Amino acid sequence: MKIIAIADHLTPDTGKNVLKMDNTADPRLVDLGGVERIDLTFPKFTDGRAYSQAFLLRRRLGFQGEIRATGDVLIDQLVQMQRAGFDSAVLREGVDAADAQRQFDRFSAFYQGDAVNPEPLFARAGASGASSLLPDRGARSGRAIELNAKASPAFAERLEEAIATLAFAAATGPVTQANSLGAEDMVITHLINAQQLPISVFVLETGALHPQTLALLDQLQAQQAAHPQAPLHILRPQAEAVVQFVEREGAEAMYRSIELRKACCGIRKMEPLARALAGQKGWVTGLRREQSGARAEVPLVDASEQASRDLLKFNPLASWSWGDVWHYIQLHNVAYNPLHDQFYPSIGCAPCTRAISAGEDFRAGRWWWEDEAAKECGLHVKQQQEGAPA
Numbered sequence: 120m121k122i123i124a125i126a127d128h129l130t131p132d133t134g135k136n137v138l139k140m141d142n143t144a145d146p147r148l149v150d151l152g153g154v155e156r157i158d159l160t161f162p163k164f165t166d167g168r169a170y171s172q173a174f175l176l177r178r179r180l181g182f183q184g185e186i187r188a189t190g191d192v193l194i195d196q197l198v199q200m201q202r203a204g205f206d207s208a209v210l211r212e213g214v215d216a217a218d219a220q221r222q223f224d225r226f227s228a229f230y231q232g233d234a235v236n237p238e239p240l241f242a243r244a245g246a247s248g249a250s251s252l253l254p255d256r257g258a259r260s261g262r263a264i265e266l267n268a269k270a271s272p273a274f275a276e277r278l279e280e281a282i283a284t285l286a287f288a289a290a291t292g293p294v295t296q297a298n299s300l301g302a303e304d305m306v307i308t309h310l311i312n313a314q315q316l317p318i319s320v321f322v323l324e325t326g327a328l329h330p331q332t333l334a335l336l337d338q339l340q341a342q343q344a345a346h347p348q349a350p351l352h353i354l355r356p357q358a359e360a361v362v363q364f365v366e367r368e369g370a371e372a373m374y375r376s377i378e379l380r381k382a383c384c385g386i387r388k389m390e391p392l393a394r395a396l397a398g399q400k401g402w403v404t405g406l407r408r409e410q411s412g413a414r415a416e417v418p419l420v421d422a423s424e425q426a427s428r429d430l431l432k433f434n435p436l437a438s439w440s441w442g443d444v445w446h447y448i449q450l451h452n453v454a455y456n457p458l459h460d461q462f463y464p465s466i467g468c469a470p471c472t473r474a475i476s477a478g479e480d481f482r483a484g485r486w487w488w489e490d491e492a493a494k495e496c497g498l499h500v501k502q503q504q505e506g507a508p509a
């Protein structure tokens with residue numbers, strides 16, 4: 120969260136397409152094409168309508184530009200603003216911006232539990248020490264590491280098994296890794312790089328990812344530039360298909376029915392996936408047996424798709440625990456998505472992913488409004504079950 124001095128805010132940002140949105144406007148009805156920054160107003164600090172607008176812009180409409188809070192903004196509101204989707208704020212007159220920035224950077228914890236941090240502050244402090252209450256700015260001691268990094272007794276063997284599976288995959292070639300920018304996939308890409316294996320990496324940039332995920336994608340792009348044997352390919356959906364679908368069904372169609380949700384996944388994920396896998400002998404995924412009941416039997420090498428689409432699927436982390444994944448991340452300083460620090464174990468598109476609470480299933484935050492049985496996007500559903508080409 121960046122705090123902007125009033126004088127800087129009033130200096131015109133030349134060349135930037137800024138939209139000033141009235142706090143009575145419905146963002147869903149506003150044309151956001153080409154907009155780089157949206158200024159939302161708080162006429163009084165007690166008027167919270169701009170929070171809803173920011174949330175809608177980020178979580179429902181996937182707006183990825185800057186969202187700025189202006190008007191009667193208090194220091195106390197900054198953390199909540201950040202959680203609602205704001206990137207920057209101009210504080211009310213008379214407040215020193217530099218001092219406010221220092222305060223914000225020093226301490227940004229919430230007292231009450233909520234959807235993002237289900238446990239209240241005292242419980243979080245008791246569970247993992249006061250240091251976890253300080254803001255995580257991508258530091259290696261992030262909350263997800265503190266909470267999860269715990270190697271299982273079999274970690275060394277599991278690591279060897281993963282490396283052997285990847286080496287076998289590379290020998291099968293050409294093979295590509297599906298990197299969803301989640302913790303498991305970042306570990307696998309790190310292993311591919313460390314072993315210098317000729318396995319390309321692809322990311323499905325669906326156009327609906329969280330800003331944090333997109334920032335990690337930038338980081339991954341820079342990282343893979345140094346590993347030419349594992350080039351990164353970013354696959355995006357056909358723009359026209361997305362526009363037509365959204366015009367016809369609306370931006371929130373996925374919540375209306377499973378069919379519409381699968382249609383959205385079909386356009387944004389399955390079609391680009393088919394392009395990513397064209398000409399490949401196999402693909403590498405981050406599936407683990409522990410992730411869900413449906414994945415309990417995941418093998419290291421899955422040949423069940425060979426008949427339907429002549430592809431082997433390699434799951435090098437099949438036997439890893441969640442603690443193993445985070446132990447590896449901590450050990451090797453692997454870049455990870457900061458959403459993991461906010462109780463998002465499984466991260467997908469922004470409209471279809473939420474944080475989970477203590478005791479909830481690992482994938483409870485994905486398509487949470489649907490029945491358990493439907494909770495796959497099709498990427499890992501066998502062709503004979505799904506009945507549609509992927």
Ligand code: SF4
Binds near residue numbers: 325388467
């Ligand atoms: S996960 Fe949600 S937003 Fe992403 S492609 Fe599927 S339905 Fe669409």
